[in-house]
Structure formats: C-alpha cells, structure tokens
Amino acid sequence: MALLLALLMGIGVWGVFAGIRMYRADAKLPTDLALALEVGATRTGAVDSLVDRLGMRYAPAVLRLMGPKQVARYRRKIDLAGNPGGLTIDRYAARRAVYGALGGVGGLIFLLQGNVLMTLLLFAFGAFWTEVGIWSAIRIRKDVIERTLPDFLDVLAVVVSAGLGFRQALDRVASRYEGPWADEIRITLRQMDLGMSRRQAFAELRRRNDSEQVAMFVTALQQGEELGAPIVDTLVALAKDMRRTDAQNARRKAARAVPKATMMITTFMVPATMLLLAAGLILGSGTDFGTITGE
Incomplete structure (x- = not known):
C-alpha cells in the first residue's frame, strides 16, 4: 500500500513538472487547437489559461471519447452560455482532461488513505466541475x-x-x-x-x-x-x-418561496427557540437536579 501511494505521488509530481515544462516550452500545436487556445484568451483568467494550455494537447482524445452526439450537445450548451471566458468546445475538452486527471489522481490518493468522503468529492470535482461552470453561465446569461x-x-x-x-x-x-x-x-x-x-x-x-x-x-x-x-x-x-x-414569474417564485420558508422555520427555528426558552426557564428556576436524580 505504501509503495503504491509513493508511486502515485511520484506520478503526480512528475505530471506537475511536465506540465510546467510544456507551459514554458510553448510547444507547437495543430493549427485548429492553437486557434482554439487563442480564442477569447483576453477574457479568461490566469488559472483557466494555464489549464487550457496544459490540457489542449489532450483535447482531441477527450472529444473522441465523448462522441459526435455529445460533442454537439456540449457545443450547444457552450453557445447557450455565451462562450464564457472565450470557452470553445476544444477548451472545454482541455479543461475536462485536466480537471478529470486532478480529480482522479487526488481521489485515488485519498482512497488509499481510507478517506472515502474526500475520494467522492474529488471524483465529483473531476467529473462535474466544468459542467457546473457552464450550467451557471447559462442561467446567469x-x-x-x-x-x-x-x-x-x-x-x-x-x-x-x-x-x-x-x-x-x-x-x-x-x-x-x-x-x-x-x-x-x-x-x-x-x-x-x-x-x-x-x-x-x-x-x-x-x-x-x-x-x-x-x-x-x-x-x-x-x-x-x-x-x-x-x-x-x-x-x-x-x-x-x-x-x-x-411579473407572473415573480409571483410564482414568491409563492414557491413561502412553503420553503415555512419549512425552514418549523424545522429549525421553532425547535431551537423552544429549547432556548426551556433552558432559560430551567436555569432561572434554580432547580437542584441532584435531588431529582438522587445524586
């Protein structure tokens, strides 16, 4: 187990240094991938730009694994999101490759340590983090x-x-x-x-x-x-x-919010208030619980 953990850590360290070397070397990419890397480059942050550069060479493999139908579906999602931060289908595939690798390696490390919760969180991060960004951008837009x-x-x-x-x-x-x-x-x-x-x-x-x-x-x-x-x-x-x-949509949202607020009040606030009042009454009464319990 310790040997496998050390091997995974070594692979992770090698991947970090290999990525830094690739980033600094400015390796030549095919024309279409180089164009995808430049599209919207001024609108994306430094972290996303680094992730795109690290994962762009793996974008074709990710797109092949996705298949034509899923690629078309995600291309439409990106259009609906308004290409946030210059996002294209190639940049999406690059980010999915990088985040998937990070989540997978991190999840395996925590799995070997027996931390199931962190394993599930990291696997979910690798699988869905890019989709969360697109979904949020679609709603906001x-x-x-x-x-x-x-x-x-x-x-x-x-x-x-x-x-x-x-x-x-x-x-x-x-x-x-x-x-x-x-x-x-x-x-x-x-x-x-x-x-x-x-x-x-x-x-x-x-x-x-x-x-x-x-x-x-x-x-x-x-x-x-x-x-x-x-x-x-x-x-x-x-x-x-x-x-x-x-106006009708706002009224419907308000109508849906009332039951939610009522549920929150009855589930959390009312019991907490009753416990607080009961504790205050008991402490204020000066009752000696030792005589009640016989201690």
Whole structure:
C-alpha cells in the first residue's frame, strides 16, 4: 500500500513538472487547437489559461471519447452560455482532461488513505466541475437577457418611430447597450451583413438562446413581417407582454418561496427557540437536579 501511494505521488509530481515544462516550452500545436487556445484568451483568467494550455494537447482524445452526439450537445450548451471566458468546445475538452486527471489522481490518493468522503468529492470535482461552470453561465446569461429585453424593445420602438429603419435602429440601440443581449444583436447584424437573410439570422438568434422571451421576440418579428403589421406597435405590445410575464414569474417564485420558508422555520427555528426558552426557564428556576436524580 505504501509503495503504491509513493508511486502515485511520484506520478503526480512528475505530471506537475511536465506540465510546467510544456507551459514554458510553448510547444507547437495543430493549427485548429492553437486557434482554439487563442480564442477569447483576453477574457479568461490566469488559472483557466494555464489549464487550457496544459490540457489542449489532450483535447482531441477527450472529444473522441465523448462522441459526435455529445460533442454537439456540449457545443450547444457552450453557445447557450455565451462562450464564457472565450470557452470553445476544444477548451472545454482541455479543461475536462485536466480537471478529470486532478480529480482522479487526488481521489485515488485519498482512497488509499481510507478517506472515502474526500475520494467522492474529488471524483465529483473531476467529473462535474466544468459542467457546473457552464450550467451557471447559462442561467446567469438567460436572466440578464430576459431582464434587458423589455427595456431594449421600448427604446427600439422609440428609435424606429423616429424614422430610422429597423436594421439601422437595431444597430443604434445595440451600440448603447452592453451585455449578452447587445452581443447577440451585433452577431445577428453581422450575419445579415455577410449575406444571411433577416429571417434566417433571427432564427439563428432564437437557436442560440434558450429563452422564451427571445423566442417571442423572433416569432413576433417574423409574423409581423409576414402580415405587414407596424413594427412599432409589435415592439410595444411585445414589451408589455414580457413585463407581464416577468411579473407572473415573480409571483410564482414568491409563492414557491413561502412553503420553503415555512419549512425552514418549523424545522429549525421553532425547535431551537423552544429549547432556548426551556433552558432559560430551567436555569432561572434554580432547580437542584441532584435531588431529582438522587445524586
């Protein structure tokens, strides 16, 4: 057992020094992997950049193990997350390789020491840490877009009613906003500049965002274009519907929060308060427990 533990520790130390040597050597990577390493490099932190550089050479092997269907599914997840920190499918595979190796080696070391809890935690870290980051980014991005969209539509309606064309108004309003929704509008406009039809560009916008409000926006625009409805009226009505939906969602969240708060109070606060009151009464009464217990 001690020999196996020493062997694992030696492999871990060798891996650390090998990784540092690879990082400093700036080894040549294939063109596609080198490009993936550079995409969004200015938007990622030092730790993620180091992890990407260490794991990029193993990214193709991870992608092969994942298979085409899972790669396509994770590519869509990364798109829904808005490529946080310049994340691409290759960078995701690199991080999964590094975190998986760290979690696996650390889990084996603690398993040999008999620490089952740390073993499970490290195995879970290696398997799910990258997914946790993507899942969190998807939720945050969706919330930001849905908060921004109603105000964006109001401003867009005002600009269109002032006489600008719809496409020019989109460009003007998007330039005044920051965040994921403004980025999505700029991507859509760029696709239209490259020759994509407006209908297809907005369909791609809907595909990139798993949001009911974005789907409502795209559907309303396409239906208004088909029926010839005034775009200003469509935008104003859509903004009102979105705010009404937000209010309903807020009421539903509040309604779900009440039972949770009640359960927390009845489970923890009420028993703790009763114990505190009982202890105060007993201590304040000056009761001699020795006479009761016969000691």
